[in-house]
Amino acid sequence: MLRVLELYCGIGGFAQASGTRARVVAAIDQSELALSVYRLNYPETPVICRNIETISTKFLRSFTPDMWWLSPPCQPYTVRGKRRDIDDPRAASLLNLIRILPEAPPLHLGMENVEGYATSRARELLLKALSISGFRVHERLICPTELGIPSRRPRYYLIASQGDLPDVEPPRPFSYPLKHFLESDPGPGLQIPRDVVDRFGKGMNTIDVTDPDAYTTCFTSSYGKALMRSGSYLYWREGVRYFSPDEIIRLLGFPRGFKWPPTMTLRKRWHLAGNSISVFALREVLRIIPHFRN
Numbered sequence: 001m002l003r004v005l006e007l008y009c010g011i012g013g014f015a016q017a018s019g020t021r022a023r024v025v026a027a028i029d030q031s032e033l034a035l036s037v038y039r040l041n042y043p044e045t046p047v048i049c050r051n052i053e054t055i056s057t058k059f060l061r062s063f064t065p066d067m068w069w070l071s072p073p074c075q076p077y078t079v080r081g082k083r084r085d086i087d088d089p090r091a092a093s094l095l096n097l098i099r100i101l102p103e104a105p106p107l108h109l110g111m112e113n114v115e116g117y118a119t120s121r122a123r124e125l126l127l128k129a130l131s132i133s134g135f136r137v138h139e140r141l142i143c144p145t146e147l148g149i150p151s152r153r154p155r156y157y158l159i160a161s162q163g164d165l166p167d168v169e170p171p172r173p174f175s176y177p178l179k180h181f182l183e184s185d186p187g188p189g190l191q192i193p194r195d196v197v198d199r200f201g202k203g204m205n206t207i208d209v210t211d212p213d214a215y216t217t218c219f220t221s222s223y224g225k226a227l228m229r230s231g232s233y234l235y236w237r238e239g240v241r242y243f244s245p246d247e248i249i250r251l252l253g254f255p256r257g258f259k260w261p262p263t264m265t266l267r268k269r270w271h272l273a274g275n276s277i278s279v280f281a282l283r284e285v286l287r288i289i290p291h292f293r294n
């Protein structure tokens, strides 16, 4: 079984995508909130609340991982985050991992980030460290809509390996309409007040579930806080409503039955869901490592 360190684990997108093909030997994140969700859904996995900026080579080596999976913060590479790249303090933890990499290289390494990362200095530094350590590298931009999922989330993915990365068959797309991911009773607190819709409705991306071609825009961690450019809304019973956190994570590929701590507020659930990863896209990307193929 492949031993994987899930770094910046959030609510566990990698654990979900890899299923029984990998054993997550430790899931590390600095957010207790994210880890409370992780623990509930993957009770067998050791979770560690740590700032990755401060971890050492010795600490990483102690897990004897075959693979590192990284989902570092995206703000240094977004327009909203001012694209400060490696000068942004939020890139420091990735720089620490890049420093450690040649001292303790795993067999495989994978990472995900926003499209802006593809032209960053951080990427150049990681590629250099991978090259020094003898890795082969495969990079890819992919959006779940290419796989037939009605939800946009274009992202950069990198898979690096000290073994072969043979070509893979193109994916067989799914074709699920939006309706497939929605709940008949999505729970309370989702309706948007009429006066808010009247005022801001024109700038909101509101979609109709009966439209077979409807797809959502990218949900971000600001969903529920900022109305514009943070995700889509639904025409619903004469009004407009938010997507529920369960609907959002289902569009990402998490299963029905994924659990939230019962007392966790809607806002916090939206935040964690908007920070997560498309499990559909990640499964597709991982196929390049022979171990993850069917």
Ligand SMILES: C[S@@+](CC[C@H](N)C(=O)[O-])C[C@H]1O[C@@H](n2cnc3c(N)ncnc32)[C@H](O)[C@@H]1O
Pocket: 008, 009, 010, 011, 012, 013, 014, 028, 029, 030, 031, 034, 050, 051, 052, 053, 071, 072, 073, 074, 093, 272, 275, 276, 277
């Ligand atoms: C883009 S999200 C990754 C989400 C994850 N892939 C998932 O499936 O939910 C980035 C995560 O990195 C964590 N994080 C950010 N900076 C960190 C640091 N310096 N050390 C540890 N975790 C950090 C955040 O708490 C957040 O959960």
